[in-house]
Amino acid sequence: MPKPIESPPSPRVTLIMTVRERHQPTLSAIESVLSNTVMPFRMIYADVQSPPWLSLALTELGQRHGIEVVRFDQHRWPQQVRKALVAQVETEYVVFLDNDLLVYPGWLENLVACADQTGAGLVGPLYLWGDGQSKPVVHMAGGVLEETPIGASRLLVDRHQEQNADLDQVADRLERRPCDFLEFHCMLFRRELAQDPEMFDADICAVHEHIDTALLARRKGYGIYLEPTARVLYRAFISTTVEDLPLMRQRWASSAVESSIAAFCAKWNVLPDDRSFGELRKYTRNILARNDPLRPISVLADLNLPLRMAELSQTRAGLFDLAQARGYGPSELALLNEACALASRLLDGGFRPCGRPFVNHLIGTACVLVRYDLRIETVVAGLLHAAYTHGRITGSNDDRAEIARMLGGAGSPIERRVRAYTEHRWDALEGGQTLTVDQAELAIIEAANEIDMRYSGEYEYSGRPAELSANRAQALARVCTTIGVGGMAQTLDLALRQVRPVATGVATGIHVSYRLDAEGRPQSLHR
Known part of the structure; x- marks a missing residue:
């Protein structure tokens, strides 16, 4: 059977x-x-x-x-x-x-x-x-x-x-x-x-x-x-x-x-x-x-309030005044101090297309990040985001390895963020895919970068065409809101909508960041 x-x-x-x-x-x-x-x-x-x-x-x-x-x-x-x-x-x-x-x-x-x-x-x-x-x-x-x-x-x-x-x-x-x-x-x-x-x-x-x-x-x-x-x-x-x-x-x-x-x-x-x-x-x-891209002690209700143009500082003193007011501690301020010194060294003599010193743009970007209580590594990466693309030490292509060392060494928290910002590919951002916190940090730096350029009149006073698309701006705003800094999303919207009248003949007509050569002619900083 x-x-x-x-x-x-x-x-x-x-x-x-x-x-x-x-x-x-x-x-x-x-x-x-x-x-x-x-x-x-x-x-x-x-x-x-x-x-x-x-x-x-x-x-x-x-x-x-x-x-x-x-x-x-x-x-x-x-x-x-x-x-x-x-x-x-x-x-x-x-x-x-x-x-x-x-x-x-x-x-x-x-x-x-x-x-x-x-x-x-x-x-x-x-x-x-x-x-x-x-x-x-x-x-x-x-x-x-x-x-x-x-x-x-x-x-x-x-x-x-x-x-x-x-x-x-x-x-x-x-x-x-x-x-x-x-x-x-x-x-x-x-x-x-x-x-x-x-x-x-x-x-x-x-x-x-x-x-x-x-x-x-x-x-x-x-x-x-x-x-x-x-x-x-x-x-x-x-x-x-x-x-x-x-x-x-x-x-x-x-x-x-x-x-x-x-x-x-x-x-x-x-x-x-x-x-x-x-x-x-x-x-x-x-x-x-x-x-978390935000500092753990960040509990301030004003993270959902916009930053007005008059509040944006582009000076070293203004950056440190804001950082201290926001409660960044001694070790964070020390790291920020080192980053300011490095930014000044790498971009010494550099100008943005609108004619302002390049380092002012970097400090302005960092100020936006400090205003919204981003962790210090992200603030410093925002301050040094142009190190690889525009930084100069000797003027040769061999600078990249030395810049990596100055950022803390290849793969260090700051170097990793700056390199990722330099090399980033943004299909995930505009494609609606789920972002990692690391990717979101890059988006936040990009938003802060754009806010500084808009608030400083960089596009109007250079004649350089704006590059940020409406879809990309919306994607950046979504990231800001999702991580808890809705005020930064509002700030980006305000900056994009502002209209700044510029008198005839005062725009530089220069579309790239530059240094002046010995004859006073602008030479592109971009690698």
Whole structure:
């Protein structure tokens, strides 16, 4: 007789994926799980305010692969989503995953094997981090908590073991072992622990939710294990899209960070000062500094107000007065000072087509960027945006390598931005494609450049025809509005619409930037 058809084994694990700080990497994260997981599993994706394109793709992916998509139309923190969804779990284990990771073959099977063999309540993989392109390094091989009693309270310092180590150099000493904490990039729970009413504290939602989880598990008698044969890649350094900026800002807002720290400290009797949380605060600030074109402390309401022509300064003193008034700090001002000196050196004796000194245009561009609180690297790149195209040291074509060195070296934050502005291709801008923050910064510099030229009368007083098309101007304005500087979009519109009467015979008739030769004749600066 024919053998009866065997039903596929019931899954022992439910995977719940939540949004960490970006929507963009979601689909590749899901595809990674589908491609690199052999054992049966149930998967739930928490669709929290996904953009329309992603919601549609998730629906299609769910239909093809049996992924359950649970939609949340209001903002929910990952901890709140985990709390809401864990009640649906019926399997022995549940694994919580962030939506910006990639998994390696065997990841789930090895996590489950560790839980089976050790009886652990929590199991985590070896966490790597990188950009998904270059070779990753270790993010954490299990966490260590260092407690120091201070009077009736205590300090609690968390440390990532082997952080930033080359995996090839440490692989031989990595082994399954107990640890003090894991992270929600990827963390396996026993179901009974995950469904404990005390788990997933709604007040500890932005930071230290993983430490709260570990302390609670330990208090309830559960073991916590690192399983290094299970590996995942946290893609911390991928490019952030402009579309994801609001989520990124919300996720790492200092108010949310401090609220979570306060709730954690009250719950676990920990002092809230920087001895315990200094590195954490620095880390969250750096995330925003790395991903947001605006300065993290920018909270001024006037970002949505236009800059009037009379407010635009084109002098060094005016630039520094404005930067100090906007709250740029000592290190930022020092960098700006160096950039001003370099701009003066590279463009010494140079003039714009309208006859004004070239450096005035550069300072005017930087002033627009400072007025709208762009981060200092973007301001400096705006100030030096013409370094490669118009800068001169010896006058030879060999200047480019020396200019790169003066900008901080090839690939440095400033040099990279200036080079990108020089070499940029703008199909994505006018084609309506999603821009990365890096691309948006170039668009913002271009908008500031155009505002300065319009407000200074460069086109009228040179006779040079304007080059910015209406479509391009609209695209630049959209970028300004999207990143949160609607006032700059209004400024660009005002600058484009202004009409400046010019008396007959006073326009220079010169259409390129120039220096005067020994006979007083204009010679083009452009390479």
